[in-house]
Amino acid sequence: MTSSLLPDGGGQSPVRFTRDDLPWLPWLEPVAEADLTDVQKTALVDKARVRSDYFRLLARAPAILEARTKTARDIFHNDAGGLPRAERELAATATSRVNGCIYCASVHARFAAHYSRRPGDIDRLLAQGPDADLGERWNALVAAAKAITATPSRFGAAEVTRLRKAGLDEGAIADLIQSAAFFNWANRLMLSLGGPVTSHPAPVSIPSDAPAIASGRPL
Numbered sequence: 001m002t003s004s005l006l007p008d009g010g011g012q013s014p015v016r017f018t019r020d021d022l023p024w025l026p027w028l029e030p031v032a033e034a035d036l037t038d039v040q041k042t043a044l045v046d047k048a049r050v051r052s053d054y055f056r057l058l059a060r061a062p063a064i065l066e067a068r069t070k071t072a073r074d075i076f077h078n079d080a081g082g083l084p085r086a087e088r089e090l091a092a093t094a095t096s097r098v099n100g101c102i103y104c105a106s107v108h109a110r111f112a113a114h115y116s117r118r119p120g121d122i123d124r125l126l127a128q129g130p131d132a133d134l135g136e137r138w139n140a141l142v143a144a145a146k147a148i149t150a151t152p153s154r155f156g157a158a159e160v161t162r163l164r165k166a167g168l169d170e171g172a173i174a175d176l177i178q179s180a181a182f183f184n185w186a187n188r189l190m191l192s193l194g195g196p197v198t199s200h201p202a203p204v205s206i207p208s209d210a211p212a213i214a215s216g217r218p219l
Helices: 038-044 047-051 053-058 062-077 085-099 102-116 119-128 136-150 157-165 170-193
Strands: 002-005 024-026 194-196 204-207
Touching: 024 053, 038 047, 038 062, 047 053, 053 062, 053 170, 053 194, 062 085, 062 170, 085 102, 085 119, 085 136, 085 170, 102 119, 102 170, 102 194, 136 157, 136 170, 157 170, 170 194
Parallel strands: none
Antiparallel strands: 002 204, 024 194
16 A cells, blocks of 8 residues: 655745745645545535645545634634734734745735735735734734734733724734634644645655655654
C-alpha cells in the first residue's frame, strides 16, 4: 500500500505575500473525488469544494470538517448586523499575515479588496505587515487582530477601547474577535498540512513502511 505525497522541491514556494490566486498542494493524500463517501460529501457543506485538495484532505475527518465549515460560514457570511464583510476579511488577512500563512492571506486579501474596494490598502498590509498605516479604523482592527493572533490573552481593554473609538459596537467587536480567532487556528491547520506553490509538481508514491524522513514532511 502506498500514500501519495508531494516531493520536496517539486514546486517553487512563493516568497512574498500577494493577492494572486495561488495553488495549494498537500503533504498528505486527499480523498480522491471518486472515493468520497456520502458522509464526506455532506461534510463539505459547499458542493464546489469537492474540487479542493485541502477540503478533500480535511474530509478524512468529516465531523470536524463539517463543524469547521459551518463555523466559518457563520462568522464570515452572516450579514445580520455586526462588522461589515470587508472588515471581517481584513481581520482574516491581518491574522494570516502575522502567522506567515501566505496562502490564507492571498485568499482573504482578495475578498477584503473586493468588498472594501480598497485594494491599495490591502496590498500595503500584505507588503508592510500589521504596522502599515491604513487609517485609524483599519489600524485599530488590524492591531486587535494582531494582539489576538500573537497571544490571545494580550487582547483586552486597550484594544476594545480603541475599537469603540473607531466606531465599532459590541456586535462588530465580537465579529472581529471571531474572525481573527478562527484564522489564528485555521492558519496553523493549513500550514501543517501543505503549502502554496507557484507551479504544480507531480505527486510521488512512497511505500507506507518507508521512514518518515524520506518525505521530508511532518507525520
